[in-house]
Amino acid sequence: MQTGIGGKTADVVLDGGKRFDICVWFQPQYRNSVETIGNLPLLAKQGALLPLSRVAKVETSEGYAFIRHDELLRNAVIQMDVRGRDVNGFVQDAQAVIQREVKLPTGYRLQWGGAFENQQRAMARLAVIVPLTIGIIFVLLYTTFNSAALAGIILANVPFAMMGGLISLFLRRQYLSVPSAIGFIAVFGVAMLNGIVLVSFLNEQLAQGKPLREAVRGGALLRLRPVLMTASVTILGLLPMLVSQGVGAEVQRPLATVVVGGLLTSTALTLLLIPMLFEWLMLRRGRSLNQATKESL
Template sequence: YFLEYGGAFENQQRAMQHLYIVVPLSLFIILGLMYMMFGQIRYVLLIFLNLPFALTGGIFLLWLRGLYLSVSASIGFVALFGVAVLNGIVLVEHLNQMRQQGLSVREAVLQGSTDRLRPVLMTALVASLGFIPMAFNVGPGSEVQRPLATVVIGGLITATFLTLFVLPTIYDWIEKHERVPGMVDELDDITST
């Protein structure tokens, strides 16, 4: 005799197995594309710091609402990672452009963070507000929609906080420890006066 699960449980197990392949592959592709864009692994890793914060926020809100990590929640994490990485790219790319225009690290971080506050907040706010009806749906299909929306909303809250406050601080620290040709830093400011 043997016991075999079937039906919805079997479909869920199969979907989770596919996600174990698709999610790491997606992250690897994103990593490769960002490396081609920036040409330096340190900016890629800096942006990838958003992902643990996004993951933490998504899991915390799932737990707070009493929902389980399901296939739809896992798909929500994929969408969440995309938005979190996008917000990081928007900020880091702008900071790099400001450095190339001659601003010091500190000036670029302060001005660049202020410049990109609205775009990052708008992206997170629009995505979060768009998922609120799904997060509180009680009708047919809500068992699929609620975990997905909850993950995206919770993760965007923490990832946006990281993008706006922690990421610029770490960028400042990284840039002060590595001189990049063609970019101005505080030492150049001192020697030119």
């Protein structure tokens, strides 16, 4: 049965680097006929020949070409490609439809794998790594400036960078994925680096004895070029990835889109809002110090 109907490799023909199997099986008029298959002779222990139909029921039906097992359970795999939308949204919609319209028999279960499973696993790790990274950066900023308020001003770049990244993904009709999540981590680092450069310089201007308004305005103007150069070099370096269409573009484009969009908004925050917040914070500290001095007197 296995040889006549399923075919069996009898030999291999080599043609240069190519290999061709020579299979032996029945001719189509015999292997496609239920009656012919039922008349196949079987040799009994006593030497008698019996037709296959005497010991088995031969019929045509649809079935699996082969059966997979996973953890001692039969496993049937359905493969598909998702185009024009994100994998996570497609799976959520499919799960809702299946739950509403499909009733699985007892003992059956569905499991979604592939790119969706990898994405969920990566997102779960990033959900821990990103807050932990931001927390460590806050501690480092606090130890650098010895001020939680200044560290908070620099960390204000994070939501602005995230907002720019999300807007850029929406404008380019892309979806939140693992590469885009990695892009958010990258843009957070660049954005906070620009904030550190500006706040450190403003502190230096105040330490030199300059008036607050002059120190803030002069410091912002003097740090304008370094901040713009840092953002511009990063954006220009990512332009090839931003417009890539070849192999790996599905990974490069979301990452570059997030970084470029996030840098645009975070750079605007660094140059416009951080000086204002810094001046407001210094004025508030001055008022608090004067009030404490009066109360002590």
